[in-house]
Amino acid sequence: MTDHTVPVRDPVSEFATAAMTPPRAWACVTVLAVAVFSVTATEMLPIGLLPAIAGDLGISVGTAGLSVTLYGIVAGLLAPVATRWTRPVDRRTVVLIIIAVFVLGNTATALVTTYAQLMAARFFVGVAHGLMWSIVATVAVRLVLPSQRVRATAVAFSGISLGLVLGVPAGTWLGDWLGWKGAFGALAGLTAVVGIAVRVLLPSLPALRPARSPGFRDALRSKGIAAILLVAAAAVIGNYAAYTYIAPYLLDGVGASTDAVSGNLLLYGIAGVAWERGSRVRVRTIVEDAGGGRVHPGRHPARSDSSGRHRRCACVGRCVGTVLFGVAGAVADGGVRGCTEQP
Secondary structure (H helix, E strand, O other): OOOOOOOOHHOOOOHOOOOHHHHHHHHHHHHHHHHHHHHHHHHHHHHHOHHHHHHOOOOOOHHHHHHHHHHHHHHHHHHHHHHHHOOOOOOHHHHHHHHHHHHHHHHHHHHHOOHHHHHHHHHHHHHHHHHHHHHHHHHHOOOHHHHHHHHHHHHHHHHHHHEEEHHHHHHHHHHHOOOOOHHHHHHHHHHHHHHHHHHHHOOOOOOOEEEEEEEEHHHHOOOOOHHHHHHHHHHHHHHHHHHOOOHHHHHHOHHHHOHHHHHHHHHHHHHHHHHHHHHHHHHHHHHHHHHHHOOOOOOOOHHHOOOOHHHHHHHHHHHHHHHHHHHHHHHHHHHHHHHHHHE
């Protein structure tokens, strides 16, 4: 008997993979990872440079830290808005726009002469930051075959780990060598190179019409989300309230050298990545044990009935986490002001 089964078309990936060889597809995913690295480095770079920024602009370390606070709040609050506005736009175009914003914003940061100019530049870049997190995974999975989507997502988001492990300490080291403005200038140059690579390698990725647009209220009404967000809030605020001001603490509180600051930031990044990777393996093991490591026949994991709920949770988690990053900076700023601005 002849098998008349018709292969199911996969619109999520057919736009890109039909015209690309596997080497080019993975080159595109790698370029996305470097773009994520640049975005993460832009977000975190001031952390190792706060004393230099404060001294150059004639402000306190606590006030300089507000450049991190503003960035986080803007990125978190405007991510849903920016995502909705750019929904009909080709994904390749959106990625190029984001990269252009980071090139211009980091260049502007390298040229500022006043605190107001610094805050304006950070606000400008923060708008694009949240949009990057909203689309990078969907872009990565459309570049590869369906069986390779999980790996592509992991590779793309590895730029976050590299940003923590290498970006912050390297930026701190460059700040000691070239000055803090030189560090932002170098980051602008790297981001420009990434933009050229995206322009050359990434194919056109027409926007896909979503079946349903999940809202924040729907996500927040999901069972267990409120508890998860409370735990995330405590963890994020506790971590970043300290991490944002780690450089001035090491320099002034401990008496460490500038070289030691870079080394400590490197160790922090390595430890964080090691913990994150270990936690990911543990969670995957628990999920596989609970579900027997199997997917129901005829159903792709990405299209399960719970996929909409997962996307809502992920969207809320990303946005709330970024906002809390900014709140953490504001909380820590109050403490630093109290310690550094006493007569």
